[in-house]
Amino acid sequence: MKPEDGSGTLALSLGDPAGIGPDIALMAWARREPARLPAFIVVGDPAVLKSRAHALGLDVPLVEASPEEAASHFAAALPVAPVHYPEAVSAGNPTPANGRAVIETISLSVEYACEGRVDGVVTAPIAKSVLYDAGFKFPGHTEYLGALASERAGVELLPVMLLANQYLRVAPVTIHIPLNRVPKALRTEDIVATGRVLADGLERRFGIRAPRLAVSGLNPHAGENGALGMEDEEVIRPAVSQLQAEGILCYGPLPADTMFHEEARATYDAAICMYHDQALIPVKTLGFHDGVNVTLGLPFIRTSPDHGTAFDIAGTGKARPDSLIAAILMAAGMAASEAAARQD
Numbered sequence: 001m002k003p004e005d006g007s008g009t010l011a012l013s014l015g016d017p018a019g020i021g022p023d024i025a026l027m028a029w030a031r032r033e034p035a036r037l038p039a040f041i042v043v044g045d046p047a048v049l050k051s052r053a054h055a056l057g058l059d060v061p062l063v064e065a066s067p068e069e070a071a072s073h074f075a076a077a078l079p080v081a082p083v084h085y086p087e088a089v090s091a092g093n094p095t096p097a098n099g100r101a102v103i104e105t106i107s108l109s110v111e112y113a114c115e116g117r118v119d120g121v122v123t124a125p126i127a128k129s130v131l132y133d134a135g136f137k138f139p140g141h142t143e144y145l146g147a148l149a150s151e152r153a154g155v156e157l158l159p160v161m162l163l164a165n166q167y168l169r170v171a172p173v174t175i176h177i178p179l180n181r182v183p184k185a186l187r188t189e190d191i192v193a194t195g196r197v198l199a200d201g202l203e204r205r206f207g208i209r210a211p212r213l214a215v216s217g218l219n220p221h222a223g224e225n226g227a228l229g230m231e232d233e234e235v236i237r238p239a240v241s242q243l244q245a246e247g248i249l250c251y252g253p254l255p256a257d258t259m260f261h262e263e264a265r266a267t268y269d270a271a272i273c274m275y276h277d278q279a280l281i282p283v284k285t286l287g288f289h290d291g292v293n294v295t296l297g298l299p300f301i302r303t304s305p306d307h308g309t310a311f312d313i314a315g316t317g318k319a320r321p322d323s324l325i326a327a328i329l330m331a332a333g334m335a336a337s338e339a340a341a342r343q344d
């Protein structure tokens with residue numbers, strides 16, 4: 001099988017095993033028929049899945065499999081590519097002792113994707129601070145996946161975070177940094193680079209021809225002509241001009257407080273925002289349970305639910321698998337549209 005033929009299977013890294021990753025992976029498999037899910041293979045520890053299924057009262061047969069075997073098992077059992085955790089897993093109580101194994105589930109999933117053994121990677125949530133305590137050097141998945149992809153490609157790639165649901169798509173320029181570092185970290189060239197990756201990704205992965213981008217300001221009222229801050233005029237406006245000069249449909253800087261209401265959203269396909277919460281608050285408020293986190297700019301497909309590890313409800317049955325299901329369906333849709341584009 002050639003990679004361009006597509007494998008029909010996605011890899012699902014299990015995330016922090018003490019979080020809701022195991023719960024929603026099991027629940028998604030249980031809903032595979034009504035949700036019309038493509039085959040996926042969980043990359044994680046089958047022992048954790050087994051004990052979580054027991055805790056949740058779910059009857060989910062597991063089968064250890066290779067990515068190539070996963071699709072043929074999927075109707076009858078949840079395929080698992082085993083990565084074992086050294087420390088016992090207790091729902092709601094994460095430990096850095098399992099950090100290396102958690103990271104391995106991500107890197108192995110990426111390896112499968114880069115080798116064409118799966119059509120894309122879906123990641124269940126990790127707890128950043130737990131992984132930092134385990135020596136993880138990246139702020140989150142997005143930056144780690146960017147580093148893995150850059151290493152394989154031999155060139156520096158820019159991973160762009162995009163949160164998407166039926167209401168809104170938003171991409172933050174700065175991602176996992178403290179708020180007080182944002183103004184200094186914002187650079188015209190990074191906004192331009194984000195805009196290029198976003199426009200390309202919307203075309204290639206979402207099938208949107210000539211996407212329209214709206215760019216937020218940073219300060220109240222986009223700086224009020226400089227009276228409320230200079231970044232909007234000195235850093236953001238030149239980026240918008242540069243993107244326009246490159247033929248990308250783009251406008252801004254816009255006051256962030258008035259660019260997310262319904263009529264405003266109808267005027268663009270995606271918004272570029274200056275920092276994490278400016279982007280993520282509107283999209284999660286409009287549709288928390290169907291939001292998907294996508295990384296653009298990578299040579300492989302990656303999606304994720306928009307929520308985190310939810311340690312407060314892990315193992316209780318309260319977690320909803322909707323966002324994970326949306327992430328699986330979105331990854332499969334992207335793989336199908338890439339395959340169709342290759343045949344054109």
Ligand SMILES: NC(=O)C1=CN([C@@H]2O[C@H](COP(=O)(O)OP(=O)(O)OC[C@H]3O[C@@H](n4cnc5c(N)ncnc54)[C@H](O)[C@@H]3O)[C@@H](O)[C@H]2O)C=CC1
Nearest residue numbers: 125126127128129304306307308309310312313318319320
């Ligand atoms: N893609 C990823 O790996 C992400 C990881 N995180 C990590 O997750 C950890 C916890 O972050 P929080 O800010 O507490 O956000 P969170 O999304 O884990 O939880 C926020 C609230 O939403 C609820 N919730 C989350 N997912 C739910 C679901 N599927 N069904 C029902 N209720 C749900 C939780 O119970 C909690 O009350 C952090 O360490 C953060 O780094 C956060 C976002 C994404």
Ligand SMILES: NCC(=O)COP(=O)(O)O
Nearest residue numbers: 140141142143280293304
């Ligand atoms: N709030 C979004 C988030 O933290 C997800 O980040 P990543 O782990 O996908 O980079």
